[in-house]
Amino acid sequence: MKVTETFLKGCFVIEPKVFGDKRGNFFEVFSQKIFEEKTGLKIEFVQDNQSISQRGVLRGLHLQKGKFAQAKLVRVIKGSVLDVAVDVRKNSPTYGKHFSIELSEENNKQLFVPRGFLHGFSTLEDNTIFSYKCDNYYHKEAEDGVIFNDKDLNINWKLEKDDILLSEKDKILPTFLEFKKLK
Numbered sequence: 001m002k003v004t005e006t007f008l009k010g011c012f013v014i015e016p017k018v019f020g021d022k023r024g025n026f027f028e029v030f031s032q033k034i035f036e037e038k039t040g041l042k043i044e045f046v047q048d049n050q051s052i053s054q055r056g057v058l059r060g061l062h063l064q065k066g067k068f069a070q071a072k073l074v075r076v077i078k079g080s081v082l083d084v085a086v087d088v089r090k091n092s093p094t095y096g097k098h099f100s101i102e103l104s105e106e107n108n109k110q111l112f113v114p115r116g117f118l119h120g121f122s123t124l125e126d127n128t129i130f131s132y133k134c135d136n137y138y139h140k141e142a143e144d145g146v147i148f149n150d151k152d153l154n155i156n157w158k159l160e161k162d163d164i165l166l167s168e169k170d171k172i173l174p175t176f177l178e179f180k181k182l183k
């Protein structure tokens with residue numbers, strides 16, 4: 001398992017070692033021991049989530065506030081996404097900066113998104129299965145976010161504008177400026 005820290009401190013790309021043979025392949029999706037050794041973090045995941053999305057679906061940018069904050073370990077089981085993590089940790093030298101990476105059933109890459117980050121993804125293929133572990137439980141009242149096309153964040157979601165499909169909730173998320181003011 002290869003673990004590489006991104007330019008955003010505490011945000012890691014994880015590439016499992018895949019063992020292929022004539023039957024197919026095998027890999028460890030998650031090992032607490034290796035994760036802790038290679039990241040230096042102590043994380044206890046308590047909830048596993050899965051979603052299916054059609055091409056063009058964009059989920060995000062989301063976080064849970066305060067004591068309900070969640071770190072997430074995200075991956076794609078089928079299809080592909082462009083996954084995006086935005087650093088909104090107070091006093092972080094990379095505040096407002098984002099990291100994006102393609103996660104797919106082919107590359108098996110995972111992204112570890114720490115607490116204090118906005119997270120979202122755009123779906124690049126139909127019937128994409130997205131799966132993630134969280135280190136804190138879902139808490140509806142703590143949900144917050146930023147609109148995906150915020151001009152200050154300036155994220156390239158690798159989708160045509162007309163292809164993007166959002167939830168009603170995600171259509172009315174605040175701008176990054178508004179989000180910052182509310183803090």
Ligand SMILES: Cc1cn([C@H]2C[C@H](O)[C@@H](COP(=O)(O)OP(=O)(O)O[C@H]3O[C@@H](C)C(=O)[C@@H](O)[C@H]3O)O2)c(=O)[nH]c1=O
Nearest residue numbers: 049051059060061062063072119120121137138167169
């Ligand atoms: C996230 C979540 C949703 N739900 C419910 C609420 C709602 O009725 C339905 C769909 O929820 P949403 O529209 O919020 O799902 P979605 O837009 O996929 O939300 C997710 O987006 C990605 C980008 C993330 O980072 C996640 O943390 C989460 O916020 O599922 C749960 O029961 N538990 C959960 O943990």
